[in-house]
Amino acid sequence: MGMQAKEKMVVVHTKVQAMVQEKGQMVEGQLMGKPRDILSRFAPHFKLDFGKEMLWALQGNLSIRNETRGIECEGIGLLGLVCDTPHLGGRSRLLNPQFSLLFRSPPHSHKFCPFSLAFWASISQEPNCHRAFAAKAQRPTAISEAARFVRTVLFVPPGVNPDDVTDDMILPGSNIVLGPYAGDAKIKDVDFVKSSNRPKDCPKDDRPEFAMLGRSNVGKSSLINFLVRKKEVALTSKKPGKTQLINHFLVNKSWYIVDLPGYGFANAPESARMDWSSFTKGYFLNRETLVSVLLLIDASVPPQKIDLDCANWLGRNNMSMTFVFTKCDKMKGGKGRRPDENIRNFLELIKENYRQHPPWIMTSSVTGLGRDELLFHMSQLRNYWNNEETD
Ligand SMILES: Nc1nc2c(ncn2[C@@H]2O[C@H](COP(=O)(O)OP(=O)(O)OP(=O)(O)O)[C@@H](O)[C@H]2O)c(=O)[nH]1
Ligand SMILES: [Mg+2]
Missing domain, CATH: 3.40.50.300 (P-loop containing nucleotide triphosphate hydrolases)
Structure with a gap:
């Protein structure tokens, strides 16, 4: 018990913040782009071995399809995380080896390899609650318990009302909320x-x-x-x-x-x-x-x-x-x-x-x-x- 889950539709663009809409029971999404971009965005988080009190994970079932190679696989993976949530407990599986294999480009095109990643996930307080999740009746909470806790230690930038902060606005591996002033983050010269x-x-x-x-x-x-x-x-x-x-x-x-x-x-x-x-x-x-x-x-x-x-x-x-x-x-x-x-x-x-x-x-x-x-x-x-x- 003690599970709170937030249901959303997430569309993740590489290098762009997730856009989120409240929706039904599941978090669904699609990730498209060059494997290298995706890996550079997500791999470091997979690699990090977070300890028992630091993990707040967007974790769920992944179904991955690589268009070029026609591969599909399913598994449980970690899509993003936020640290410093002491009451969460538990550790998560971090790297799904099939996941990285799949993202490796085929030999003939090591530059670009289109693929899509669909995922269904719950933002959950307990590491295993995604199992019980399907059976749970819909609970339309605006923000999860975990997020509520995290919010007290968040950096909320100008232009954002602390009450409007959703989990997806928090930059992975930080306490930083991304607000309306963000953008223009490329370094050209x-x-x-x-x-x-x-x-x-x-x-x-x-x-x-x-x-x-x-x-x-x-x-x-x-x-x-x-x-x-x-x-x-x-x-x-x-x-x-x-x-x-x-x-x-x-x-x-x-x-x-x-x-x-x-x-x-x-x-x-x-x-x-x-x-x-x-x-x-x-x-x-x-x-x-x-x-x-x-x-x-x-x-x-x-x-x-x-x-x-x-x-x-x-x-x-x-x-x-x-x-x-x-x-x-x-x-x-x-x-x-x-x-x-x-x-x-x-x-x-x-x-x-x-x-x-x-x-x-x-x-x-x-x-x-x-x-x-x-x-x-x-x-x-x-x-x-x-x-x-x-x-
Ligand atoms: N493993 C690891 N080593 C790093 C990282 N960042 C820097 N280092 C190493 O730490 C050493 C110092 O890095 P610098 O960037 O010169 O440190 P600095 O703060 O500019 O040092 P000063 O100019 O003396 O003040 C170098 O040997 C780097 O390779 C990192 O993220 N990971
Ligand atoms: Mg220096």
């Missing part, structure tokens, strides 16, 4: 503009910018390369302290990504160490075009004091910020905690300093996890900011 060693030397124009902040070696430069899909836009290194200046990158000629030096770089040369706190204060408190700080947190290690201090400082100063958890691909077997546990512990530790839950998202620059989602999130912050500016 990116240019390195300049390196500045003082905040007042930064470019002077009114284009919105996002600053990447985080401990040295957390993966800031890698995240920039991963967002713009170029290897060497921002230089990365195994040695902490690689980025020593404020680097501005102009995206689509219309907004900036800023790579900042990492904090806590104990191994950096003495000459390169700076008074980090006066540097950050100078930049953050005076940069009027700063839309949001992306605070990167390494999810492969337990919460670090220096990150908590930084998050709390930003929180107390009312800076708009997004927690970007990096290295979510690093699954520790046996010893050490896993990324999902580290993330939950981190969020638990910082929450007193925020009136509203800050947005957070899981990423991996190795598997591509969270890329599209983060870009959508940045697009809605940016578009809202642009709108406010012109009003």
Whole structure:
């Protein structure tokens, strides 16, 4: 018992948010596109081994048809998930091997392989309740128990009434609700503009910018390369302290990504160490075009004091910020905690300093996890900011 299910019709377009309509008993849908797009959107979520308290899954029966190869298969699969729902319990089967086999293109056309995926699913509170689901009488709940809980910790962007949030508006692997300002998430080109060693030397124009902040070696430069899909836009290194200046990158000629030096770089040369706190204060408190700080947190290690201090400082100063958890691909077997546990512990530790839950998202620059989602999130912050500016 305790099952709540939400019934909808879902049409999933690659790279576009699910469009949802309330409908009967089942979630039905169709997914079309190039296998690579679909895999890049869904595979990382399949791969992640979420623990017992983190899974809120859109899970159900899948029936997959590959037009070219005429294959059909059925199985149970996971279509999407949202983390941080402690009372859910249970683990889900994550990867259906037939599923990935089917998405592999036939040898003669490794570029495009049309297929369709139909699925029937329930958004359920308990992992096995889809079995009992068919027998259950229709219950027209606007939002499931799970979603109601999740909503209390959601980041609800401008333009969205918290009461209107439906499960499908939440970006997978995050607490971020997608609102009407989202869109325009493609990166067409990116240019390195300049390196500045003082905040007042930064470019002077009114284009919105996002600053990447985080401990040295957390993966800031890698995240920039991963967002713009170029290897060497921002230089990365195994040695902490690689980025020593404020680097501005102009995206689509219309907004900036800023790579900042990492904090806590104990191994950096003495000459390169700076008074980090006066540097950050100078930049953050005076940069009027700063839309949001992306605070990167390494999810492969337990919460670090220096990150908590930084998050709390930003929180107390009312800076708009997004927690970007990096290295979510690093699954520790046996010893050490896993990324999902580290993330939950981190969020638990910082929450007193925020009136509203800050947005957070899981990423991996190795598997591509969270890329599209983060870009959508940045697009809605940016578009809202642009709108406010012109009003
Ligand atoms: N497994 C894994 N490794 C990563 C990921 N992101 C970055 N790394 C590795 O972490 C190391 C540091 O990455 P950088 O991007 O240079 O880190 P940074 O935060 O820019 O470091 P500084 O410039 O020194 O502040 C490199 O060896 C990367 O390959 C990730 O998502 N997964
Ligand atoms: Mg760097």
